[in-house]
Amino acid sequence: MNAESDEDLFEAAIRYALRKGKLNARSDVDKSKSRLTAETFVIVAVDGKLIDRIPLKNLRREVELASAQSRNANRSNDALSAPRKPGLFSRLLSRLNPPAGENQVSLEIGGSDVDEESLYGRAVRALESDPAWSDGDLIWTATLDSETRPICLGLDGQQYKRGKPGPYWDGHKKIDPIWNCRCYMMPKQWRDRGGERIVVGDRGEKSLPLSVTGGEWILKNPRTARTIFGEDIGDRLLGRPTSGKPVQKIDFASAVSEWIDMFGARDGDTKSLAHLSTHVRLYEEAMNHYAKRDEKENLDAALAILEEIYSRCESSFRHYSKMISGRPAGWAENCYQYIPEMQTEGFLVKAFQQLAIIYDKQGRHSDAIAVCENVAQAGWSGDWAKRISRYQKKLAKKPR
Numbered sequence: 001m002n003a004e005s006d007e008d009l010f011e012a013a014i015r016y017a018l019r020k021g022k023l024n025a026r027s028d029v030d031k032s033k034s035r036l037t038a039e040t041f042v043i044v045a046v047d048g049k050l051i052d053r054i055p056l057k058n059l060r061r062e063v064e065l066a067s068a069q070s071r072n073a074n075r076s077n078d079a080l081s082a083p084r085k086p087g088l089f090s091r092l093l094s095r096l097n098p099p100a101g102e103n104q105v106s107l108e109i110g111g112s113d114v115d116e117e118s119l120y121g122r123a124v125r126a127l128e129s130d131p132a133w134s135d136g137d138l139i140w141t142a143t144l145d146s147e148t149r150p151i152c153l154g155l156d157g158q159q160y161k162r163g164k165p166g167p168y169w170d171g172h173k174k175i176d177p178i179w180n181c182r183c184y185m186m187p188k189q190w191r192d193r194g195g196e197r198i199v200v201g202d203r204g205e206k207s208l209p210l211s212v213t214g215g216e217w218i219l220k221n222p223r224t225a226r227t228i229f230g231e232d233i234g235d236r237l238l239g240r241p242t243s244g245k246p247v248q249k250i251d252f253a254s255a256v257s258e259w260i261d262m263f264g265a266r267d268g269d270t271k272s273l274a275h276l277s278t279h280v281r282l283y284e285e286a287m288n289h290y291a292k293r294d295e296k297e298n299l300d301a302a303l304a305i306l307e308e309i310y311s312r313c314e315s316s317f318r319h320y321s322k323m324i325s326g327r328p329a330g331w332a333e334n335c336y337q338y339i340p341e342m343q344t345e346g347f348l349v350k351a352f353q354q355l356a357i358i359y360d361k362q363g364r365h366s367d368a369i370a371v372c373e374n375v376a377q378a379g380w381s382g383d384w385a386k387r388i389s390r391y392q393k394k395l396a397k398k399p400r
């Protein structure tokens with residue numbers, strides 16, 4: 001970390017608050033509400049409560065600490081990035097003296113993209129040329145914290161071979177199963193000789209023996225499990241309902257595959273992305289017609305296309321509504337950054353608003369309200385509440 005970006009400061013604030021015991025788990029923090037003021041960094045919880053207000057000078061020290069650790073991976077004294085006892089992996093790293101901490105390097109080991117020219121890239125390659133890495137079995141290793149996705153948890157602990165393709169593994173390189181995957185491949189030999197990995201769950205653990213799989217870890221961290229899987233699948237995986245209604249317990253593998261069915265792995269991503277480009281094309285087409293809306297057939301064409309986009313998204317509305325019901329404010333924005341459709345929500349929001357506007361102009365106020373309600377319930381940001389009350393007033397005035 002050279003530049004002191006907001007991201008660095010946010011990360012430093014989280015580490016600082018965890019270390020000082022002000023914060024139990026990263027998943028408690030609402031990143032969108034946490035902010036930098038003139039003198040302090042304010043960390044806000046998902047329930048809107050203030051967690052900590054950290055003086056900037058302490059944070060700067062925290063940032064410096066992190067970059068010092070990066071420069072010298074084997075002399076780390078941050079509880080979050082230091083294993084309790086150095087395993088073979090750490091010892092190899094300390095010999096390499098790479099310009100990054102163990103956690104960062106470990107993420108790149110067997111990862112999909114490493115800049116081979118950089119010092120860091122060369123360090124990663126040096127680790128990968130360890131005979132244990134090139135000859136032996138490899139173990140899929142997920143980074144365990146509240147942002148880990150179920151598909152990665154499900155792969156954690158799976159055994160692979162060099163040269164032999166397997167799930168999300170082309171035989172030589174990992175194929176990210178999902179956007180922004182932080183998993184890495186670890187030689188089985190390294191893992192079997194002990195060592196720990198960095199873990200942040202709601203029990204506040206800092207590291208865990210590598211022999212413990214993600215599937216075992218998640219069952220011991222109920223809050224993190226619900227954050228990762230969502231309340232519905234999370235409750236059933238834990239066999240413990242959040243509300244009074246009893247739940248049917250499911251096993252870890254079923255929880256993972258249910259989640260994949262809902263949100264998709266790489267195939268799902270590709271599908272969603274294909275949908276998205278269709279949506280973009282349709283939206284542009286609709287707006288071309290809408291620009292010439294003085295002619296009725298153009299307005300009709302625009303409306304038909306916007307309705308098509310809306311109906312294509314309807315099943316997503318149901319999924320998302322179910323997922324965010326009962327969640328604290330801001331939860332959706334935190335999670336939706338992982339859902340491809342939501343990443344480009346901007347133009348979809350415009351399409352839905354445009355649809356409501358046309359319905360409104362045509363006097364179809366109930367239809368306009370239904371659109372706004374569905375979109376709002378699914379957590380899509382926008383001026384939905386204002387629109388709903390405006391259309392409701394018009395609806396009330398209308399003669400029946």
Ligand SMILES: [Zn+2]
Pocket residue numbers: 142152177181182183
């Ligand atoms: Zn992953």
